[in-house]
Amino acid sequence: MSTALNCNICFIGGGNMAQALIGGLISRGLPATRITVSDPVAQIRETLQAKDVHVTENNIEAIADADVVVLAVKPQVLASVLTPLKGLLKNKLIVSIVAGAEIATISKFTGTDLVVRVMPNTPALVQTGAHGLFAYPVVDAEKRELASQILAATGLTLWVNEEAQIDVVTAVSGSGPAYFFYMMESMIQAGKNMGLDEKTATALTLQTALGAAQMAITSANSPAELRKNVTSPNGTTQAAIEVFDQTQISQNIQTALVAAQKRSQELAQDLSASAK
Incomplete structure (x- = not known):
């Protein structure tokens, strides 16, 4: 973290994602005065x-003294945000968390390949993220x-060997939280259907999800082995x-x-085509 x-x-x-990173960096010891944020929304700035x-x-003022520029905008505004900055980002490391924005697309707008593409x-938001990176x-x-x-x-970081693998990271971890929330929804509803009140069904489901994840992270056994260990015959x-x-x-999950x-x-x- 010293660098x-x-x-x-x-x-x-x-x-939200930018604020999560900012909060994590400050908690790790980065002085808030070393961080600059450019955003058109007054409430966010406040x-x-x-x-x-x-x-x-x-944006031009924001990047002036920056060593690292984190792109945290919506894909649909990427072109309008980056076009005025072309030629101004030389020697600065660009870290992009813009969904779907390939490095070639960002390079076209900025004039530099010094880009790290991230799928967070x-x-x-609660410092337990899983981030795939490529450069x-x-x-x-x-x-x-x-x-x-x-x-x-804000969490785990893993580098992938090919940019195409970022699409796989998107499928596994980028969208992944929604899959687990979907499972939680179903378990809570099942508990209610079988007679538990919503508060009890929810508490049991969420704590079980947390416990299962913690066991999988800390155990020497694979998730498949852990599943077998709790599956008694008959x-x-x-x-x-x-x-x-x-x-x-x-x-179906696969x-x-x-x-x-x-x-x-x-x-x-689609985003690449819009950059041509």
């Missing part, structure tokens, strides 16, 4: 200014480590698992993730 603590970091866009972060609505996920070889080991330190302020868990197998839950990957690819292609 990141000595940098000036600019965020273009101050939404919220961040209360944390002693420099704020502005002028929403648990970053061209022009981004050296020192700058990769810097990007890792910035993202690690027991209650086996009865439930048999229904999952009969209705091809595993296959098919769903392929659909998410395909949609991520389509969004990237």
Whole structure:
């Protein structure tokens, strides 16, 4: 974290994910005065200014002294945000958390390949995110480590070997929280259907999800082995698992993730086409 603590970091866009990163960085020791955020929304600027972060609505002013520029805007405004900055980002590390924005697209607008593309996920808001990162070889080991330190302020960071794998990261972890929320919804509803009140069904489901995740993270056993360990022959868990197998839950989950990957690819292609 020492490298990141000595940098000036600019965020273009101050939404939830940017605020999660900012909060994580400050909690890790980065002085708030080293952070600048540019955002057109006055309420966002006021919220961040209360944390002693420099704020502005002028992107050119925001990047002036930055060592790292984090792009945290909606994909549909990327072109309008970056076009005025072309030629002004030389030698600055760009970290993009813009969904669907390929490095080639960002490079076209900025004139630099010094870009790290990141697929974050929403648990970053509670410092338990999972982030996939990719960069061209022009981004050296020192700058990769810097990007890792910035993202690690809100969770796990993993580098992938090909940019196409970012679409897989999107399917697995980027969209992944929604899959688990969907499972939680179903379990809560089942508990209610069988007689539990909503508060009890919800508390049991959420704590079970937390406990299962913690066991999977800390155990030397794989999730498959952990599942087998709690599935006694002819027991209650086996009865439930048999229904999952009969209705091809595993296959359906895998098919769903392929659909998410395909949609991520389509969004990237659409954004790339708009840059031409």
